[in-house]
Amino acid sequence: MSIFKLSWKYLIDKPLNTGLNVLLLALGLSIITVLLLVEEQFESKMNRDATGIDMVIGAKGSPLQLVLSSVYHVDFPTGNIPLKEAQKVSRNRLIKNAIPMALGDNYEGYRIVGSNHDYLSLYQAELSAGSAWDKPFEVVLGSKVAKAKGFQVGDTFIGAHGIAAASHHHDQQPFQVVGILAPANNVLDQLIVTSVESVWYAHDDEIGPEKLDQEVNKIGFPEADQDRELTTVLIAYRNPMAAIQLPRMINSRTSLQAASPTFEITRLFELLGIGVTVIKGLALLIIFIAGLGIFIALYNSLKERKYDLAVMRAIGAGKSQLFLLILLEGLILTFLGAIGGLMLGHFFLFFIVITNEQGLVSGLNAVTFIGKEWWIIVYALIVGIVASIIPAWNAYKGDIAGQLSK
Amino acid sequence: MIVVKDLQFSYENSLEIEIPDIQLKLGEELLILGKSGSGKTTLLSILGGLLAPKKGEVIIDGTSLYHLKGNELDKYRGRNIGIVFQKPHLLKPLTVAENVALPYFFSKNLSADKVQYYLGQLGIQNKQHARITTLSEGEAQRVSIARALINGPKVILADEPTASLDDENAGLVVELLKSQAKKLGAALIIVTHDHRIKDRIANRITLNSGGL
Numbered sequence: 001m002s003i004f005k006l007s008w009k010y011l012i013d014k015p016l017n018t019g020l021n022v023l024l025l026a027l028g029l030s031i032i033t034v035l036l037l038v039e040e041q042f043e044s045k046m047n048r049d050a051t052g053i054d055m056v057i058g059a060k061g062s063p064l065q066l067v068l069s070s071v072y073h074v075d076f077p078t079g080n081i082p083l084k085e086a087q088k089v090s091r092n093r094l095i096k097n098a099i100p101m102a103l104g105d106n107y108e109g110y111r112i113v114g115s116n117h118d119y120l121s122l123y124q125a126e127l128s129a130g131s132a133w134d135k136p137f138e139v140v141l142g143s144k145v146a147k148a149k150g151f152q153v154g155d156t157f158i159g160a161h162g163i164a165a166a167s168h169h170h171d172q173q174p175f176q177v178v179g180i181l182a183p184a185n186n187v188l189d190q191l192i193v194t195s196v197e198s199v200w201y202a203h204d205d206e207i208g209p210e211k212l213d214q215e216v217n218k219i220g221f222p223e224a225d226q227d228r229e230l231t232t233v234l235i236a237y238r239n240p241m242a243a244i245q246l247p248r249m250i251n252s253r254t255s256l257q258a259a260s261p262t263f264e265i266t267r268l269f270e271l272l273g274i275g276v277t278v279i280k281g282l283a284l285l286i287i288f289i290a291g292l293g294i295f296i297a298l299y300n301s302l303k304e305r306k307y308d309l310a311v312m313r314a315i316g317a318g319k320s321q322l323f324l325l326i327l328l329e330g331l332i333l334t335f336l337g338a339i340g341g342l343m344l345g346h347f348f349l350f351f352i353v354i355t356n357e358q359g360l361v362s363g364l365n366a367v368t369f370i371g372k373e374w375w376i377i378v379y380a381l382i383v384g385i386v387a388s389i390i391p392a393w394n395a396y397k398g399d400i401a402g403q404l405s406k
Numbered sequence: 407m408i409v410v411k412d413l414q415f416s417y418e419n420s421l422e423i424e425i426p427d428i429q430l431k432l433g434e435e436l437l438i439l440g441k442s443g444s445g446k447t448t449l450l451s452i453l454g455g456l457l458a459p460k461k462g463e464v465i466i467d468g469t470s471l472y473h474l475k476g477n478e479l480d481k482y483r484g485r486n487i488g489i490v491f492q493k494p495h496l497l498k499p500l501t502v503a504e505n506v507a508l509p510y511f512f513s514k515n516l517s518a519d520k521v522q523y524y525l526g527q528l529g530i531q532n533k534q535h536a537r538i539t540t541l542s543e544g545e546a547q548r549v550s551i552a553r554a555l556i557n558g559p560k561v562i563l564a565d566e567p568t569a570s571l572d573d574e575n576a577g578l579v580v581e582l583l584k585s586q587a588k589k590l591g592a593a594l595i596i597v598t599h600d601h602r603i604k605d606r607i608a609n610r611i612t613l614n615s616g617g618l
Contacts, residue, residue, distance in 0.1 A: 001504060001507060001508065009500055009504075012499070307495055308498075311495045311497070312497075314456060314483070315489070316485065316509050320477070401451035401456040404491065
């Protein structure tokens with residue numbers, strides 16, 4: 001027997017009471033856990049995906065939508081832009097690198113991105129099998145796409161128009177998998193990347209066989225055989241001056257729109273921040289109620305146990321042993337709550353991730369343990385001490401003889 | 407040897423209670439009789455180191471109880487004084503054997519484990535893993551006696567140990583207390599108003615109601 005074991009015996013003597021308090025605390029803490037995990041991973045993922053992209057050029061519309069659709073591949077594109085105009089703007093001396101993109105097709109919900117090899121270099125992508133594309137209709141799959149669809153190098157599939165599954169199918173020319181990317185925990189994981197030409201030709205009514213055999217442009221803009229369109233261009237600045245001059249110039253003097261991923265994402269986080277604050281407040285309220293529940297449970301059980309405690313004193317227990325007994329009950333309860341909360345939180349996140357395979361949250365990892373989670377255990381134990389200190393003190397100064405003579 | 411001298415006690419706003427001097431050798435028995443309200447339980451609490459008297463001393467085997475401070479007194483009580491209450495007051499979350507072993511743990515007594523021995527002596531060995539709620543009154547009182555004996559005390563104090571028992575169990579409990587006190591060489595003091603047991607112990611004093 002030890003004080004710890006004795007505390008434990010008293011707790012499991014009231015399984016419903018104990019279970020309810022642990023569950024309530026675990027629920028509150030699980031919300032905090034999810035928020036911590038999402039906050040930490042989401043921001044770093046958002047920043048990772050936007051690395052090297054200073055500006056996005058696309059059709060006029062919502063700048064946030066433009067950034068979300070062309071950098072993170074979540075929202076709908078704002079529309080198309082003429083290739084010639086995009087090329088003209090990109091020739092500006094303030095621009096170090098411009099990556100053209102043609103979006104708008106998908107395969108069973110996974111987006112097909114027409115671009116060039118620079119797009120792969122942007123993320124320092126490595127191939128786990130095969131090689132990058134040379135010819136039209138050759139594609140490289142993100143690791144998650146390949147895994148989810150079971151594709152190997154050499155397999156073919158038919159793309160569909162639109163960015164959601166079950167749209168109109170392009171049934172003329174199948175795409176052929178020539179390479180599969182290594183998992184990189186960035187946006188490439190869930191994309192199907194190919195040349196801009198592939199996307200163009202998929203929309204043409206007739207494609208001459210000579211076009212299919214022609215190598216595509218692997219860097220820079222594709223060569224157009226007619227008036228072609230792009231969806232967006234990812235821009236890297238040559239120097240900080242560009243950040244001041246370029247967006248204003250493009251937005252005011254052209255029919256195009258320029259948007260900064262950093263700026264738009266900061267704005268997005270500010271908007272989400274209000275929601276996060278509300279959820280955090282709710283979680284803290286639940287934790288407070290859980291703490292109150294533990295306090296009331298210990299306080300009430302102490303009333304029933306006054307005689308038990310007096311008997312313990314009579315058979316040799318010191319005041320400090322009783323103090324520890326009650327304190328430990330609070331600490332055990334909240335420690336279990338913390339462990340339960342962490343497990344529930346990770347489980348919730350896991351559930352969110354597997355039900356949103358293609359969304360923004362799909363890149364989150366539910367089985368990672370971040371340093372801030374230690375704080376959850378610390379917070380919980382503080383709640384335990386606060387909730388049990390008054391009952392423990394009452395046990396400490398309890399009057400034995402008076403209690404025993406009742 | 408247990409010596410009680412010059413004891414005085416008073417509850418707030420009430421008359422002082424004077425307590426007769428008592429001298430008892432280890433191995434001897436004493437029955438303290440008195441009606442309800444005559445201060446029997448108060449006396450027992452003072453003898454057990456649970457309630458400090460206003461004046462006077464309780465000396466057990468050369469140690470003056472109320473010269474011990476806080477934790478020392480708790481430890482001394484755990485090791486040297488076994489108390490049996492009117493009701494068994496066993497801890498319900500624990501089994502019979504765990505209840506009996508509890509004084510070992512609280513007083514940090516490292517002597518040999520006598521739990522099985524006392525369960526056997528009191529005839530409740532077959533109940534050692536039972537839940538407290540499944541015991542009869544008589545069985546529960548025997549468990550509480552085992553708990554009082556487990557540390558091999560020098561003094562055994564019993565407060566109305568037979569009050570809630572039937573005739574047969576009452577006799578049994580007194581005989582068990584007597585025989586175990588003899589085996590331990592401990593002084594036995596029983597406080598009671600139960601006339602069924604007064605003939606079983608020769609050495610007795612009577613407290614008068616309204617004061618001692």
